[in-house]
Amino acid sequence: MPNRTTRANLSNPPDLELTRVRSSPTANGLPHYRTIVALDIECSTSRPDPVKAELRNKTYELFDAALCSAGIQGDHRDRFIDRGDGVLALIHPVDQAPKALVLNHAIPSLNRLLTEYNASLPPLSRPQRQLRVRVVIHAGEVHYDTNGCFGEALDVAFRLLDASRVKKTLREVADPLVLVISGDLYSSVVRHGYDGIDQQTFHPLVRVQIAGKRYRGWIHIPEQTTQYLVTQMAAYRRPS
Numbered sequence: 256m257p258n259r260t261t262r263a264n265l266s267n268p269p270d271l272e273l274t275r276v277r278s279s280p281t282a283n284g285l286p287h288y289r290t291i292v293a294l295d296i297e298c299s300t301s302r303p304d305p306v307k308a309e310l311r312n313k314t315y316e317l318f319d320a321a322l323c324s325a326g327i328q329g330d331h332r333d334r335f336i337d338r339g340d341g342v343l344a345l346i347h348p349v350d351q352a353p354k355a356l357v358l359n360h361a362i363p364s365l366n367r368l369l370t371e372y373n374a375s376l377p378p379l380s381r382p383q384r385q386l387r388v389r390v391v392i393h394a395g396e397v398h399y400d401t402n403g404c405f406g407e408a409l410d411v412a413f414r415l416l417d418a419s420r421v422k423k424t425l426r427e428v429a430d431p432l433v434l435v436i437s438g439d440l441y442s443s444v445v446r447h448g449y450d451g452i453d454q455q456t457f458h459p460l461v462r463v464q465i466a467g468k469r470y471r472g473w474i475h476i477p478e479q480t481t482q483y484l485v486t487q488m489a490a491y492r493r494p495s
Contacts, residue, residue, distance in 0.1 A: 286396030289333075290346040290354050291412045292361075294318065297387040297425055299340035307340075310386055313372065317386075318342055321365035327352045336403070341388075341416075345397060345404065354394060354444050359451030362390065362434055369431035389425055391416035391472075393437040407465065411437060414463040415472040421461060424474055435461060438471040445473070 296310055315335065322332070322344065331352045336343040346352050365388075373385045393415065395408025415421070415435050425433040436445065436457070445457055461472030 284398075286398045286406060288348050289394065289397045289408075290348070290352065290357060291343070291393045291395065291397070291408060292346065292357060292390065293338070293341060293343040293412055293416055294388045294390045295338070295341035295416060297389065297422075302383065306383060309384065311340075313386055314342060314388070317365060317368045317372065318344070321361045321368060322346075322357075324364045325352075325356050325360035327356070327361060333404075354392070354440060355449045355452065357392060358436075358440075358444060359449060362392075362432070363451070365390070366430060366432040373431055385431070387425060387431040388433075389416055389421050390432060390434045391421075391436070392434065392440055394440060394443075410465050411463070411470050414465060415461055415470070418461045418463060418472060421472070421474060424460070424476065428477065430477055434475040435472045436475070438473065441471075441473045 294314070296314060299307060299310070302310065319335070322328075327346060328351075331347055331349055333345040333347075336345070346357065369386055369388065373381065373387075376384050391412050393408060393412040395411070396406060397404050397408055398406040415437060418435070421433060421435045438459075441457060441459075445452055445454055448454055456477065457473040457475050459471050460474045463470050463472065
């Protein structure tokens with residue numbers, strides 16, 4: 256896996272939280288629990304650089320707006336970490352930013368903002384400039400050093416985000432966003448059926464392996480497209 260997926264962009268100055276973590280003797284070498292939310296832009300490498308710049312700016316704008324709409328402000332998370340064709344947010348474990356709120360408010364808000372943005376594009380430029388993303392949510396221990404952040408929890412998140420099944424699902428659905436969550440997040444949040452979270456729309460379609468351990472990912476598929484993908488799901492689960 257490329258380092259860009261787990262290391263902070265060195266051009267971004269550290270925020271207050273990073274400064275505090277690095278300077279605290281008691282925190283030296285110890286991880287910090289974070290909700291991990293990351294996204295990648297679909298087909299970013301096929302766009303001309305000016306279009307990439309436009310989509311990058313719009314992605315930051317809409318991602319920040321979606322988190323803020325859920326009450327997750329800048330002081331509830333680290334500064335956004337740039338990934339070239341995507342963004343990483345590390346959300347602090349505070350009462351104002353529970354994982355369920357990210358799932359039932361921030362992600363639906365981002366999906367709505369993306370839909371509105373794509374609909375606003377002139378028809379002729381829509382194929383080139385439409386913005387569609389894959390999003391992953393995981394949670395776990397994140398390490399910090401003078402170069403950025405790293406750790407197994409981030410490795411799991413990005414392996415799920417880059418899974419071929421997640422990319423394929425985004426190509427098959429009409430929505431501009433496909434969400435994959437870790438098995439831990441499914442067990443701790445989704446299966447309990449909190450308000451606004453429908454357990455039946457999450458499907459265990461992804462398996463990744465890191466350091467000899469397998470991790471399951473659950474893809475959220477809107478109810479109206481679930482039946483369309485039933486055949487593909489069965490084929491994916493069947494042993495080769």
